[in-house]
Amino acid sequence: MPTESTAGADSAALMRERADAFVFYASDPDPQVRRAAIEGIGLFVADAHRAVAILRGRLPVENGIAERLLVVQTMADLALRLPAARASVTAPAVVPLLEGLLNYWHHEAADVLGRIGSEAKAVLPRLRQMLDAGYEWTRVFAAAALWDIGGEAEAGVVVPTLLTAWEENDATSNHVLACLNRMGPAAAPTLPRLRGNSRCAPPRRRFQGIASDEELQCDCRAILTCLS
Template sequence: MPGVLAALDGGVDAWRAVQVAGCLPHAVDRLVPRLAEHLRRADLTGRRDEMSARAALRAMSALGDPSALPMIVETLLAAVRHEAWGITTSALQALTVLGSPGAVAQPVLAAIRPLTAAGTDHFVREAAVPALWSAGGDPREVTPLLYDLLESPIYYHRTTAAELLAEVGERAALPRLRELATSGGEWIEIAGAEAVWRLGGPPEAPLVLERLLRAWAKNGATANDVTDCLDRMGPAAAPALPQLRAELARPRRGGHMDTIENDESLQRTCRKLVERLATV
């Protein structure tokens, strides 16, 4: 911690410090003002400071302190002016985490709305729609945008749309989400299946389980996402017990990026599920 603070205060290796600041939530009161100052000093007109600015925004998001919101908004508006789309994307993602209806002024929402349109930068558009929902909270405004994203040829647009349609509670999307859960590749099918579960509940369990377990068997990297969804399904996930036990018995598991951290998280979730579901 002293090294991170010294780097942020002195500017020497600050670009390294911002990349770990989000892992130090016990020092949020000392880190957020320094991260804000780091963003104020960043040059958003070129690419030199882009990596560092985006890391600072991710750190603010991870720290979860609402006091960071004014600086996130300021950075977002400046990035849009300078057409710094990478920084714009990171600021929108941070706004999604920390924003809430009433906490963001109407001029900011007005700046976000054009970013949700087709034809804008792909990453910006994907980040803008959730930010508009988080900060605006109007399902009538965001739902048509989500239906548009659901038909996008870009797969991560469709996964984002599925997740948010479930969050918004758009039950009218269930037929399309069932289609999504049965075609389009493992990641899209998982997003569709989870959205179907969240909107449809237990009557959808057979379809949801079949698609989740199929995706997991086909691609081990999906294990964390699948087991997280199984965890949310409660007793309805009982048919997954054999696959959960088989995963724990493997000497080496899959999971995101094949990292130790994700493997340990996967093991914890699997053990919790086995213990819970074995008594169902």
């Protein structure tokens, strides 16, 4: 029967083997295999420098918009997991690429830019333009990215954009409340609306199941506690 130490060593060896497989298949000619491998690099490769080198090497050779976005998304996930990889998503080539991807994959690109944070400040003018979009989801993702990148200086446009989108489409509520929760005291203008809003009442088992409702309730409670 394996001891705790040998079990740990076996697990580490298995993780290294899995990581090596993802690295190998990241250049596979089959795009479906390649996509899965690239995502796996973000999750399992422990050597930040090795993972960054592989992902940055994929950017110039991936021709599809979706494939290039996936590489950058994986860089962002990697940077959250391994701080040493932070430079991979703040490199000069990455933010302009994401700004270009805003023309095609509005929500996904805005989400990655928000995760990059203040280093993506060059895209703030483009995100502000997106607040005029006719589609409320686009406005929500743009507003959330504006806050995550620009902080309190953007609160004056972020708060009304989020509340208007929420009124237009209740399905945006989880995203709206998650952003308001991140805003902390800057979300103070929303307090009267939140206190009188039935969507902060006990869960109604809305669109995405129990977990989604519980997440919404958690954000609601956190905001009300912070602002009360």
